[in-house]
Amino acid sequence: MLAVALLGGGQLYLGEYQNNLVSAQTEALKTQGQIFAAALGEGAVTDALSNGESLLPDLSRDMMRRLVEPTHTRARLFNEKRELLGDTRVLGGPGRSVEIDELPPPDQGSPATRFAHRLYDRIVARIPWGATYTPFADPGIEHAADYPEVQRAYQGDIATAVHLDPDTQGLVMTAAVPVQHYKQVLGVVLLSSGSADIEQAVRSVRFAILKLFLAAFGVTVLLSLYLAGTIARPVRLLAAAAEQVRRGHGRRFTIPDFGRRRDEIGDLSRALHDMTAALWLRMDAIEHFAADVAHEIKNPLTSLRSAVETAARVDDPVKQRRLLAVVIEDVRRLDRLITDISNASRLDAELSRGESTTVALGPLLETLVGFYRETASPSAPQFVLDLPSGATGKLLPVAGIEDRLVQVFRNLIDNALSFSPSTGTIVIRARPIGDKVQVVIDDDGPGLPDGKLEAVFNRFYSERPAGEAFGMHSGLGLAIAKQIVETYHGSIRAQNRYDHDGRLLGARFVVEFATEG
Secondary structure, three states, X not given: OHHHHHHHHHOOXXXXXXXXXXXXXXXXXXXXXXXXXXXXXXXXXXXXXXXXXXXXXXXHHXXXXXXXXXHOOEEEEXXXXXXXXXXXXXXXXXXXXXXXXXXXXXOOOOHHHHHXXXXXXXXHXXXXXXXXXXXXXXXXXXXXXXXHHHHHHXXXXXXXXXXXXXXXXXXEEEEEEEEEEOOEEEEEEEEEEEOHHHHHHHHHHHHHHXXXXXXXXXXXXXXXXXXXXXXXXXXXXXXXXXXXXXXXXXXXOOOOOOXXXXXXXXXXXXXXXXXXXXXXXXXXXXXXXXXXXXXHHHHHHHHHHHHHHHHHHOOOHHHHHHHHHHHHHHHHHHHHHXXXXXXXXXXXXXXXXXXXXXXXHHHHHHHHHHHHHHHOOOOOOEEEEEOOOOOOXXXXXXXXXXXXXXXXXXXXXXXXXXXXXXXXXXXXXXXXXXXXXXXXXXXXXXXXXXXXXXXXXXXXXXXXXXXXXXXXXXXXXXXXXXXHHHHOOXXXXXXEEEOOOOOXXXXXXXXXXXXXX
16 A cells, blocks of 8 residues: 555656646746737837837726736736836726735535645645745835846846745746837836646646545555455464464364465465374374384383393203393394384485485396395295386386385385295286386285285284294384385285185285386
């Protein structure tokens, strides 16, 4: 609103427009004065042999009054002796006491209009004119010496001037034209006009501008109120809700839902709502992780405490050595568990900081399977890698961090190795499926328990094969693999494989990523 107010207020200073009107009015007086002087020089001059040519007083006054009457200007006529010969504002000759003054028009319009005009006059009275003018003082008994422009006119020049009336703060424009007969100056016609017409013209323009300004100002106010209700208020509500979530305790504070709006406020509301939901999910995950860690660490600690307390009461060296072996095994289990927990807790931060690049899964799987083949024992299962034919088809580009993708497939292959028999085969297939890359890892193990296809990806879930020593795995491998895959907007699922007769063949893990490029 301030910009509109400054624009509207600035229009009150119509200085250039006023100056143009003053100049036009002065030129009009100059032209009128030339006409009047020419008429007087031809029709109101007498040729006296004794005194030479001169103006006839009565005839000059009458002619001047008739000429000036339609123009609503004031005219003064000075003779060759530089004395006032006539004044259209005075009845009769100079020195008479009856003068003619035009009164201002009576107030018209409604009370609101009259109030607006009075307020306008008070304001405009404080606005200076565009230029500096000399004060104008009307003498009682006028003489040509009282007007510098008249003095110039006696020299044969046409002179104009603009004065400021101290009483009304209006302008008085004058034009002095010599009355000549055959180049002889017989007198001077002084025309003067006030600035009432100019002020009325400027008043009309200003009121038209003010009407437009008030309309624009009203629209601006309404738009401001509308924007305050549709933008500022929702933003304040969102900010207050975010502050309550930050400072409050518990989950009783929710983000206001402006999701129905199809604009930036709606986008901001949805983003804050999703961010808050993700924050609570992250806090829930942290709480669950902390609870799981405490539970998993408590088991070996309990076993370790029991073994130490029992060893302190047993004197048999054989039993003490057995208890010492249990202590050593529990310590190793704790060390392995703490290492895996530390890696899992750092993984989230590393994934959020790392920048994804284009990774070719085909060469990555070739290198990884080659490493397992080289390091496998003679009793280990066989590895089969099935990739698309052709150099381009084998690339299989996806977005991610190569080290983390290697970690995903190592965890899945290690899981398959731990369940597959020595005579089994681990098959790894990769194919482009539409706009995705799918990697399938099959093993010949006992498969997954019924109803546990989703639970195998939970932290610390462990369903180990028969005969394996307790505590050899922390149950974090598949959970870490799922976390990495979902970070790169992929998916991972587990299922069992069956033959045509419905016989269980083993487990299958399917990983899918969006194709990059």
